[in-house]
Amino acid sequence: MRLMRLGAAGAEVPAVQDGSTVLDLRPVTADLDPAFFAGGGIAAVRAALDAGALPELTGARSLRRGAPVARPAAVICVGQNYAAHAAESGAEPPTTPIIFHKHPGTVVGPDDDVLVPPGATTVDWEVELAVVIGARARYLPDRGSAVAHIAGYTVSNDVSERTYQLEESGGQWSKGKSCETFNPLGPSLVTADEVDPAGLRLRSWVNGEPRQDSSTADMIFDVPYLVWHLSQYLVLEPGDVVNTGTPQGVALSGRFPYLRAGDVMEIEIEGLGRQRQTLRDAVV
CATH class of the missing domain: 3.90.850.10 (Fumarylacetoacetase-like, C-terminal domain)
Structure with missing residues (x-):
């Protein structure tokens, strides 16, 4: 599983790559920050992926890549x-x-x-x-x-x-x-x-x-x-x-x-x- 943050500096959107598709993680978390990792965020992302609960992030390929x-x-x-x-x-x-x-x-x-x-x-x-x-x-x-x-x-x-x-x-x-x-x-x-x-x-x-x-x-x-x-x-x-x-x-x-x-x-x-x-x- 590949987690990433995409968008302008200071306004990045958390995302996950699923095959060739990039999905929006905002239904799960506001950001990939220390609270995300401490709160079982990776397991929550897996569950959301398995449930098909994440929308595609529109225009992901054109967005700046932030630190993950x-x-x-x-x-x-x-x-x-x-x-x-x-x-x-x-x-x-x-x-x-x-x-x-x-x-x-x-x-x-x-x-x-x-x-x-x-x-x-x-x-x-x-x-x-x-x-x-x-x-x-x-x-x-x-x-x-x-x-x-x-x-x-x-x-x-x-x-x-x-x-x-x-x-x-x-x-x-x-x-x-x-x-x-x-x-x-x-x-x-x-x-x-x-x-x-x-x-x-x-x-x-x-x-x-x-x-x-x-x-x-x-x-x-x-x-x-x-x-x-x-x-x-x-x-x-x-x-x-x-x-x-x-x-x-x-x-x-x-x-x-x-x-x-x-x-x-x-x-x-x-x-x-x-x-x-x-x-x-x-x-x-």
Whole structure:
């Protein structure tokens, strides 16, 4: 099942794709927000689909694609979770997950413009598998119990400003991760029952030229472990987003130029969809 939010920013309509048809979810919920996930929203959508109770969303194909999760309370990120990416960053592979936060306000639609901060010269792309939490996760007993707390998966671009992240950070990374528009998300949330997160191909392109091409099979810490691990240190709430790390092939490696206004990023994860963003200078 593919859940999505379509329409102008701030006025998105919740929808579900049923085969080639997009159906309006407003008879079930006003939005795909934390309350939807906490209140058994996915089960309610399944019931409505089975009952044939959802109308077609007129003109769905022409509508802007918004982030498939509205107003997440937290965006939690895992750093250097692919060994080759750690190496290209000049670091040893971590022995325990590296965790940092992005401001939730970074989340935008998968095709929205990404804004380059004034004077920024080291903006980078990062294709990532994002996990959306479906049930409160607190001190989970083991990694096996984590799966029941996952609503689904989507595509995330963990856009980064490397100077802010590494040179002006004061020892943490969030400055370089939290600029406005720095987390395009979507195009849809694919429910957990339809996704095996262990072997998905991830790819990225800049101006049509290939950059990243890897698989989630190369993760150092897999999805169930990450959800279990995070639950030992913080409470994961329904609707929270977990970015699970990026593979090698970013500009930080020194092999590619950093992004600038006018560049076009495209990222894709097998079975989850594709994004496309144009870089624009932020207007102050």
